[in-house]
Amino acid sequence: MQQIQINNNKLYLVSKRIIDIIFSLLGIILLFPICIIIAFLIKLEDRKGSVIFKQVRVGENGKTFRIYKFRSMITNAEELKLLLVHQNEASGPVFKMKQDPRVTKFGRLIRKTSLDELPQLINVLKGEMTLVGPRPPLPEEVEKYSSYEMQRLRVTPGLTCYWQVNGRSNISFEQWIEMDLKYINERNLFLDIKLIYKTIFVLFGSRNAY
Template sequence: MAESKQVFKSLEKHTVKVNQRRSYVLSKRIIDVVLSFIGLILLLPVFLVVGFLIKLEDKNGSVIFRQERVGKDGKTFSMYKFRSMVANAEDLLENLYSENEANGPLFKMREDPRVTRVGKFIRKTSLDELPQLINVLKGEMSLVGPRPALPIEVAEYNNYQRQRLKVVPGLTCYWQVGGRSNLSFEEQINLDLRYIENCSLIVDFNLIIKTFRVLFGSKDAF
């Protein structure tokens, strides 16, 4: 923990430099397309089962939840997830702000009443994120990169925090494989900027491998 705090302090207010080497950017995109395409084919049975369970518990609403997120350079796009909440979850959010357990512009509740039983399971195992392979295939996201934020969150960013928008957002990142919802907003930002400044194919592959552990359930996910 002391080492993590030291890293965060050293990054604070630091201007990050992005790895823009053509070889890295091109290789990263090729890997994104190949792995996301293969993943969508191999995981089709999982998509069907999860979709069936979502509809079985709550017939209202769609299986896939679309939400506007902010990508590279502030460009918005529709991010896909398996629906893990009741169909009218967005309408109920305003009444829950007083129960927010996160700091900064984030909203997190360990026992969010809007989450369904199926939703709790797919969140715990990160199965709810699988439809984002479509976003990766489309080029709106990458397999590895800072998680895409909501426009309402980005609106509250300062100049230091906005640096996380310098790269394409990703399915997984440093804080997704270590800490997740237990990390503060500032810690998540600093880890994202640490990735941006040190990103490479080796770093990306290591994060992808570590992400598979999360699929078996993470105590830090809620």
């Protein structure tokens, strides 16, 4: 198995954490009005369901945590997933459908613009996630990982990475893994800032998000 080298320079890690705290705090404060509007519209479409969706994900070194997202699916989406597994359009252990019937009308909009991910700024502030890093997978996905693929769990998961700016849902699982390991090997402050900049322009209205 090819062992991926990781940039664990202390100065880089400290600087990365400082940037995470500053940007996540600013984001939470500045985007709060937008979050209130999103919460209102979610409730307007489905009053029974909660505004925030919490889900267990796998973080650095296999440690689990609860990720926060604006709910974009119907309330019993997790149960219905079992009935849709045979319609999976993604490769590897990941489940994705372009026309997932569990997604609400407003949910499609916030997923298309990635506004459903805004609550993860709280995960970043708490240190469970970082602004730039491999996306945190589901436990059932990790169970199917090879030892090579497990290497993507050696760093703190993030909001964005190469995958988000290079095709997103149209990228195969194998390509996704290679992109994550490429980031882990190359990561530095300049690269992080570059990916954040690219993400702002790619995610909002991306045709490859679903």
